Amino acid sequence: MNVLLAVSDRFFGDALVKFARHHHWEENAHFKVIKAVLPAEHQPGATNEDREISFQEEMKLADNLLKKLCAMLGKNKEGCDISPEVIIGSPAxxxxxxxxxxxxxxxxxxxxxxxxxxxxxxxxxxxxxxxxxxxxxxxxxxxxxxxxxxxxxxxxxxxxxxxxxxxx
Known part of the structure; x- marks a missing residue:
């Protein structure tokens, strides 16, 4: 079974992981924990350089968040494949x-x-x-x-x- 957890922020990420940890999944379930980050041109900032800096910060924060959430999810999901992925684009x-x-x-x-x-x-x-x-x-x-x-x-x-x- 392929389970996709779509995270928007830390609070929702914690709630989704808590839900997924307490649900019974097949032993060989595959989990993808993803977060969308808007492209640089849609980031806040007065200049392209500012927007690029905001984008890089968002990417780093998203990567760190997903790694933490995957570690939390993996605590009681032995045998399951769990991986994070930050994706550039509109969340929906x-x-x-x-x-x-x-x-x-x-x-x-x-x-x-x-x-x-x-x-x-x-x-x-x-x-x-x-x-x-x-x-x-x-x-x-x-x-x-x-x-x-x-x-x-x-x-x-x-x-x-x-x-x-x-x-x-």
């Missing part, structure tokens, strides 16, 4: 293309509460996936008040920001 399109080409048997992604106005203006990756998925999918719902309950230790905050930890 990246997920559908990856699920089609791999091919995934199931997509697991997160969704948070949005007002009707937010859905209208911003769209919804989970809604797009639900309408275009080439396979089964599971949407792990997270309430906005839970999204605000993410806590990190000081060293985790520094690590997330890319600041080296001081040696003792």
């Amino acid at each position: 399109k990246v997920i559908i293309e990856y699920a089609t080409n791999w091919p995934a048997d199931i997509i697991i992604l997160g969704a948070h509460e949005q007002s009707n106005f937010e859905k209208l203006i911003l769209g919804s990756v989970s809604k797009y996936i639900s309408e275009h998925a080439p396979c089964s999918f599971t949407i792990v719902r997270i309430a906005n008040d839970e999204a605000l309950d993410l806590s990190l230790e000081e060293d985790e905050v520094l690590e997330e920001l890319g600041i080296p930890l001081a040696s003792s």
Whole structure:
């Protein structure tokens, strides 16, 4: 079975891994943990150089996040193949293309509460996936008040920001 976990950030990544760890999968299941990063031209910045710097930082953060999530997922998934992949592109399109080409048997992604106005203006990756998925999918719902309950230790905050930890 090919299981695709589509991660948007650390909070959703933790929730998806928790869901996947507690679900019973076939012994030889293959897990791909992916994250889409927008191309440099769509990154914030006043100049192309600024956008390229933002892009490189996003790629590094995404790579580090996926490695951590794969390690967490692998704690009780012996015998399963688990690998990360950062993909450049729009999240909804990246997920559908990856699920089609791999091919995934199931997509697991997160969704948070949005007002009707937010859905209208911003769209919804989970809604797009639900309408275009080439396979089964599971949407792990997270309430906005839970999204605000993410806590990190000081060293985790520094690590997330890319600041080296001081040696003792």
